[in-house]
Amino acid sequence: MSNADATGARYSWGADEHLFVEMAEAMSLEAYFRSMAVVTELRKRRPEGVIDICPANASYQVRFDPDTLAPDRLESLLREIEAEVGDAHDFEFETRIVEIPVLYDDPWTHETLMRFRDRHQDPEATDLEYAARINSFDDVQGFIDAHSSAPWMASMVGFVAGLPFLYQMVSRERQLEVPKYVRPRTDTPALTVGHGGCFGCIYSVKGAGGYQMFGITPVPIYDPRQELPDFKDFVCFFEPGDIVKFAPIDRDRYDELRGEAEAGRISIRKRTVTFNLEQFTADPDAYNERLLEVLNAD
C-alpha cells in the first residue's frame, strides 16, 4: 500500500491479523492527536471482529479477526474515518490529568546507573548530569525544573504491561532529548522515571531497559494482583491519552508515600478534564496552566 493520501497516513498489513497505520514519520503532537482522533472515532464505531485498538505516538494499529471482519472492509473504514478527522485541529476528548510524585536523583536508580556506567555515553557523569548538559541547562536543577513544570501526554502505553511513553506538551524547541544508553542495561528498578529520544517513561516493572534514569516514583502504576484502590477495575493505571504532571518530592515524602503504598492505601491524584486541541494550540503554556489548576483544585 502507498502513502499517497492527502493527509499522508500510510497503511500497511501486519500479516492477516494487524493493520498498521502511520500518521507521520516524525513525532509531533499534531500527528499524535490525529492518530488519537481516528482511534477515538473507531472505538465509537467499533465493528465486530476488532480485537485491539492500539494508539501509539505517531501511529496506531488495529488487531482484528479476519474471519469476522474482512481486511478490506476494515481498511476502508479506517480511511473513511481518517478523511473525516482531517487535520483534527479541533479534536476534543475527555481524559484524566494525574500527578506522579518523583524523587529525582534517588539512591536506587543511582546505584543502578553506577553499575552500568560502561554502557553509557558519559561514564563520568550521572544520567541527570549528562541530560542537563546536552540539553544546555546550567545545572541538574534547571533540567529537573523543565522536566517537572510542563505536563506530559501518555502518547502510548505498552512495551510491557502498563508502561506509559510520555511526550511533553511543549513546542519542539523545548523538547528534552537524550539518546538511549549505548547498550541497554539488564536491570532497571520498577517505577524508574526514564527518558529516551524525545520520550519520557515510567517503568511499570523491574527489568531490562535503555532509557536514561532520572528518578523514581513511590506510587505503583501496575498491580497484577489488583490490591491497591486505583487497580480495583484493572491491572494497569495508565491509558493512552492520560496527561501526567511530575511533582518533585524529597526523601521524607518518598518514604511516607512508599509506606502508604505498602500498606495498600495509596491513590494517585487524578482529575477528569476535557482536552481541546484548538485551545491548547492557541497558547500551550496558558492551557497547561489551566490543566494544572484543575489538577490542584481542592
Add this chain to the structure above:
Amino acid sequence: MPIEVTKPGLATTVQDRGREGYYHVGVPPSGALDQFSLVAANLLVGNPADAAALECAYMGPELHFTESTVVAATGADVELRLNGEAQPAWTSFAASSGDVLTFGYIKRGARMYLAVAGGIDVPEVLGSRATYPLGGLGGYEGRALQAGDELAIGLAGEETVGRSVPEELRPDLPNELEIRVVMGLYDHLLTEGGRETFLATSWTLTPVADRVGFRYKGAELDMVRREQPFGAGSDPSNIVDAPYPIGSIQVPGGVEPIVLHRDAVSGGGYAMIATVISADMDAIAQSAPGSNTRFVAVDLEAALAARRERAGRVSRLQGVLD
C-alpha cells in the same frame, strides 16, 4: 492437590488460548505459543479446546499425581514415561494416584503441551488462565512453575483414555523451516539489497528464543541511510516508537532479526520489516535453537488462504477427537 511438581523443567507455564483485548496497554495475548498442539492435547483428554494446560519448553517437568486422571502430551517429539514406562505421545492415557510422569530429551520441536482431564485450575485473570511472566500476571502466581508447586485440576468430563491424533494431523517439526511472511510495516527502510538478503538467507535460530521473541542470526541487512525523523533514534533501524504486531519481525541494528510471539513487547523503536502469517506461528513455536529458517514473502490473500487451510486442520482434529 492432584498434581505435585517435583521438578519444574526449564520453563513450564500454565497456558490456554490467551487473553485478548488488552494489547493497547501492553498486556500481550499470551497463551500457548503452539495453539494447534494445545487444542489437540485438550481434545484428547475431553477438555474444551480453550482449557488451560502446561506448556513445557525444551525440558519437561517431573510431575507426581496424587489423584487418578487422564493426561495427554502433544507438541515436540519427546520420550514420555509414566513410572519409567514409555507412553505414546498425541494419545490420552490414564495416570493413577502415586504415578510419576517424566519427560526425556526432546528429539524434534521445542515445546510440549500436557493436558489433564478437567484442565489446570488456576484463577482466571482478565478472562484467561494464561501466564504472562514478564508482567507477573495470570497462570500459577504469574510465573513459571517451581519445584514444590501444587496444581489443582478442574472438573473432568467423560473419560477418554486411548484417544489418539492420527499421524497425518500431527505437525512436521522440521529442522529446516519455510516460514511465510507478509512484507510491509517499515520494510521501505531496507535497501533493495537488504530485502533480498532477508529473503535469501537461511537464518539460524539462536538460544535467545522464548515466549517474547525468537532471535535469529545469519546475515546483516543493509538499511537505507536517511536523516532520522524527529523522535526516532539515531540508528538507521530506529523509528518513532510504534506498535508491534504479534509475529512482526524487527531487525535492531540490521542484525539478528527477532520474531515476536504471544508474550510480545507491544511496541518500541525498532523498524519491523515483515510479519509472520498467523498460520505459521505454531511452526515458529516449535522451531528449536540451531534450526534453520527461510522467510518466504507472500501476499495478504495467500496469508488468508493459509489461515483457512489451518482452520480446516483444526476442524478435522475436532472431527476425529469428538
